[in-house]
Amino acid sequence: MFDLDRWHEIFITISRNKLRSFLTAFGVFWGIFMLVVLTGGGRGLENLISGQLEGIASNSCFIWNGRTSEAYKGFRKGRWWSINNRDIEIIKSNVKGIAEISSIIMPWSPTTDNAVRGEKKGTFSVQGNFANYNKIYHHTMKFGRYLNDMDLQEHRKVCMIGSRVYETLFNHGEDPTGLDIRVDGIYYKVIGVGDGSENITFNGDTRELITIPFTTMQTLYNYGENIDVFCAMAKPNIDVSEMQEQMETILKTNHSIAPHDKQAINSFNVETMFKQIGYLFLGVNILAWIVGFGTLFAGIIGVSNIMMVTVRERTQEIGIRRALGAKPSSIMTQIMSESFVITAIAGFLGISFAVLILQIVDLGLDVSGNGTSVFQISFFTSVVAALIIVILGTLAGLGPAFRAMKIKPIEALSEE
Amino acid sequence: MPTIINLKNINKTYYNGAPLHVLKGINLEIYKGEFVSIMGASGSGKSTLLNILGILDNYDTGEYYLNDVLIKNLSETRAAYFRNKLIGFVFQSFNLISFKNAMENVALPLYYQKTGRKTRNKIALEYLDKLGLKEWAYHMPNELSGGQKQRVAIARALISKPQIILADEPTGALDSKTSAEVLDVLKKVNETGMTMIIVTHESGIANQTNKIIRLKDGIIENIEDNSEHNFSSLGFQNIK
Numbered sequence: 072m073f074d075l076d077r078w079h080e081i082f083i084t085i086s087r088n089k090l091r092s093f094l095t096a097f098g099v100f101w102g103i104f105m106l107v108v109l110t111g112g113g114r115g116l117e118n119l120i121s122g123q124l125e126g127i128a129s130n131s132c133f134i135w136n137g138r139t140s141e142a143y144k145g146f147r148k149g150r151w152w153s154i155n156n157r158d159i160e161i162i163k164s165n166v167k168g169i170a171e172i173s174s175i176i177m178p179w180s181p182t183t184d185n186a187v188r189g190e191k192k193g194t195f196s197v198q199g200n201f202a203n204y205n206k207i208y209h210h211t212m213k214f215g216r217y218l219n220d221m222d223l224q225e226h227r228k229v230c231m232i233g234s235r236v237y238e239t240l241f242n243h244g245e246d247p248t249g250l251d252i253r254v255d256g257i258y259y260k261v262i263g264v265g266d267g268s269e270n271i272t273f274n275g276d277t278r279e280l281i282t283i284p285f286t287t288m289q290t291l292y293n294y295g296e297n298i299d300v301f302c303a304m305a306k307p308n309i310d311v312s313e314m315q316e317q318m319e320t321i322l323k324t325n326h327s328i329a330p331h332d333k334q335a336i337n338s339f340n341v342e343t344m345f346k347q348i349g350y351l352f353l354g355v356n357i358l359a360w361i362v363g364f365g366t367l368f369a370g371i372i373g374v375s376n377i378m379m380v381t382v383r384e385r386t387q388e389i390g391i392r393r394a395l396g397a398k399p400s401s402i403m404t405q406i407m408s409e410s411f412v413i414t415a416i417a418g419f420l421g422i423s424f425a426v427l428i429l430q431i432v433d434l435g436l437d438v439s440g441n442g443t444s445v446f447q448i449s450f451f452t453s454v455v456a457a458l459i460i461v462i463l464g465t466l467a468g469l470g471p472a473f474r475a476m477k478i479k480p481i482e483a484l485s486e487e
Numbered sequence: 488m489p490t491i492i493n494l495k496n497i498n499k500t501y502y503n504g505a506p507l508h509v510l511k512g513i514n515l516e517i518y519k520g521e522f523v524s525i526m527g528a529s530g531s532g533k534s535t536l537l538n539i540l541g542i543l544d545n546y547d548t549g550e551y552y553l554n555d556v557l558i559k560n561l562s563e564t565r566a567a568y569f570r571n572k573l574i575g576f577v578f579q580s581f582n583l584i585s586f587k588n589a590m591e592n593v594a595l596p597l598y599y600q601k602t603g604r605k606t607r608n609k610i611a612l613e614y615l616d617k618l619g620l621k622e623w624a625y626h627m628p629n630e631l632s633g634g635q636k637q638r639v640a641i642a643r644a645l646i647s648k649p650q651i652i653l654a655d656e657p658t659g660a661l662d663s664k665t666s667a668e669v670l671d672v673l674k675k676v677n678e679t680g681m682t683m684i685i686v687t688h689e690s691g692i693a694n695q696t697n698k699i700i701r702l703k704d705g706i707i708e709n710i711e712d713n714s715e716h717n718f719s720s721l722g723f724q725n726i727k
C-alpha cells in the first residue's frame with residue numbers, strides 16, 4: 072500500500088492537468104465544507120441555547136395565576152384570584168410525583184433606586200424564595216451561600232444578591248457577606264453573591280436580582296397568605312405535563328375555576344420547552360446533514376464524471392502503459408488512487424477550512440465567555456466526515472477505473 | 488539457432504459488422520537473433536499479425552509459441568507480464584507519454600517491474616546515452632524531433648531486455664535521412680543478438696533486414712532470404 076513510487080506516479084498525473092484537478096477537488100471541498108459548517112453551526116446554536124438554559128431542572132414547571140375567562144359557580148368571568156400557601160400544602164400532600172415544590176414572590180417592577188448601600192444605589196428586582204428553589208434552579212455562588220431553611224424558618228432579613236447588584240453596591244473584590252444593604256427601606260444582611268453564569272431565569276436576569284427568604288418577603292411586602300408563582304420539580308420518570316395537570320386541577324377546585332378555563336392559570340413547562348428545543352435541533356441537524364451530504368454527494372459525482380472524462384482522454388496513455396506491461400489491476404488502482412487522492416486532499420482541506428471558519432465564528436462570538444468552543448464539530452463528526460470522504464472518494468473512482476481497466480491496448484494505440 | 492516465434496495456422500477474423508477474415512492460416516518460424524521485415528499492401532494484415540505476435544491482440548485458431556510457451560487465451564494479467572518481460576514495441580506514432588520526459592518514458596517498463604525510481608531512471612539514462620540522447624533526457628516529447636522521439640521509443644523498448652522487438656512502421660513518420668538513422672539504430676540493436684521484426688512499406692528499409700516476409704490478403708505469399716541485401720529498392724528482386 073505504501074508505495075512511494077506509485078504515489079509519485081499519481082501525483083504527476085494529477086498535477087498534469089491542474090485546472091481540472093482543482094475544479095474536481097473544489098466540488099468535494101465545497102461539499103465537505105458545507106457539511107461540516109452546517110453541522111458545526113447547528114451544534115453551535117444548540118450549545119448556545121442550551122447554555123442559556125443551563126441550571127434549570129428540565130423536569131420542572133412554573134405556575135402562576137391569571138384572570139378567569141369563564142363564569143363558574145356564581146363567579147363572573149374576568150375575576151382575579153391568587154395562589155396561596157394553603158394551595159401549596161394541599162398540592163404537596165396530594166400530588167405524588169412532586170420532588171420539590173417552591174413558592175416564589177416576585178413583585179413586577181421595582182421602584183427606582185430601591186437598593187441602597189451608603190452612597191451607592193441601584194434599581195433591582197426583589198424576589199422571595201424558599202431554600203429548595205436552589206435544587207430546581209441551581210445558583211452558582213461567587214461569595215457566601217444561597218438561602219437555607221433556617222433563614223426561612225426564622226424569617227431572617229438576609230439576602231443573596233446577583234453579581235450586578237454586587238458590582239453596583241460594593242467595591243471591586245470586597246467580600247460583602249455579613250454586610251448590610253437597604254432594599255425598599257428595609258436592611259438585609261448579605262449572605263451570598265451569585266456569579267450570574269446562569270443565562271436565563273424565570274423573572275429577569277439573576278445578575279440583577281436580590282433574593283430574600285420567602286417567609287420574610289410574604290410578611291414584609293403584605294402578601295398575607297398569597298404567593299405569586301410556584302415552581303415544582305417532578306420526581307425522576309414522572310411526566311411533568313401530567314404532574315402539572317394534577318396541580319392545576321387542585322387549584323381550580325380550591326378557587327372555583329371552571330375546569331376548562333384555559334386563561335385562569337398560567338404555566339410554563341420547562342420540560343416541554345426543552346423537548347421542543349431538542350426537536351428543533353434534531354431538525355436542524357438532520358437538515359444540515361441532508362444539505363451537506365447532498366452537496367458533498369454532488370461533488371463526488373463530479374469527481375466520478377471528471378475521472379470518466381479523464382479516462383476517455385487518457386485512453387492512449389493507458390494503452391501505452393498496457394503495451395508496456397501494466398496489469399489491468401495496476402491501471403485500476405492507479406485511477407482509483409487518483410480519485411482517492413483528489414477527494415481526500417480536497418476533503419481534508421474542506422474539513423480543516425470549515426473547522427477554521429467555525430473557530431473564527433466561535434472566537435468572534437465568544438458565547439461561552441470562557442474560551443470553550445461552542446461553534447465546533449465534535450471529534451466524532453469529523454471522523455465520520457473523514458470516513459465518508461475516504462469511502463466516497465474510492466467509490467467515485469470505481470466506475471472510471473473499471474472503464475480504464477477495460478481499455479484494450481490495440482484499440483487505444485490505434486486511436487490517433 | 489533456437490526458434491523464438493512459431494506460428495501454426497493462425498487465423499484471425501474481425502467481427503465489426505461484416506466478418507473480415509484478416510489472417511488466413513499463417514505459418515511462420517522466426518529464430519533467435521533474426522532481423523525480419525514484413526511487407527505487403529495496405530490492409531494485408533501486417534499490423535494484425537504484429538499485434539498478435541506482441542500479445543496485444545488475440546487470434547481465433549492456430550497456435551502461437553513464444554519462447555516455447557503457448558500464447559493462447561492468456562488472462563490480461565499474464566499477457567501484461569509477457570509483454571513486459573519478453574516484448575519491446577516500437578510504433579509508427581512513437582506513443583510516448585506526453586507528460587513524462589524522455590527518461591521517465593524510457594523507464595516506464597521498469598516501473599511495471601517494480602524497479603525503484605532511482606534505479607530505473609539510472610538505467611534509462613544509460614540507454615538514452617547509448618542512443619545518443621543523453622542531453623535530451625529531461626526534455627518532454629514535444630521538445631524532441633521525430634527521429635529523437637523514435638530513438639526514445641527504441642530505448643524504452645530495450646530497457647526491459649526483451650526477447651524480441653516488434654516495430655510497426657518505425658520509420659513511417661520520418662523523413663528518409665532520419666529513417667536511415669533510426670534503422671541504423673535498430674540494426675545495431677539486432678547485432679547485439681536481439682530478434683527484431685519490422686513492418687514496413689519501404690523496400691529500402693526491408694532491404695536492410697535479413698529476411699523479408701510478404702503478406703498478401705492474409706496469407707504469406709513468400710519468405711525471402713535477404714542476407715545479401717540485394718533487394719531492389721524498386722521492388723524487383725535480383726536473381727541470385
Ligand SMILES: Nc1ncnc2c1ncn2[C@@H]1O[C@H](COP(=O)(O)OP(=O)(O)OP(=O)(O)O)[C@@H](O)[C@H]1O
Nearest residue numbers: 501502503507509528529530531532533534535536
Ligand atoms: N480492430 C479492427 N476491427 C475491424 N477490422 C480491423 C481492425 N483492425 C484492422 N482491421 C481490418 O483488418 C484489415 C487488416 O488490417 P491491418 O491493420 O492488419 O493492415 P495493415 O497490413 O497493417 O495495413 P497498413 O499497411 O495500412 O497499416 C484491414 O482491412 C483493416 O481494416
Ligand SMILES: [Mg+2]
Nearest residue numbers: 533534535655
Ligand atoms: Mg498497419
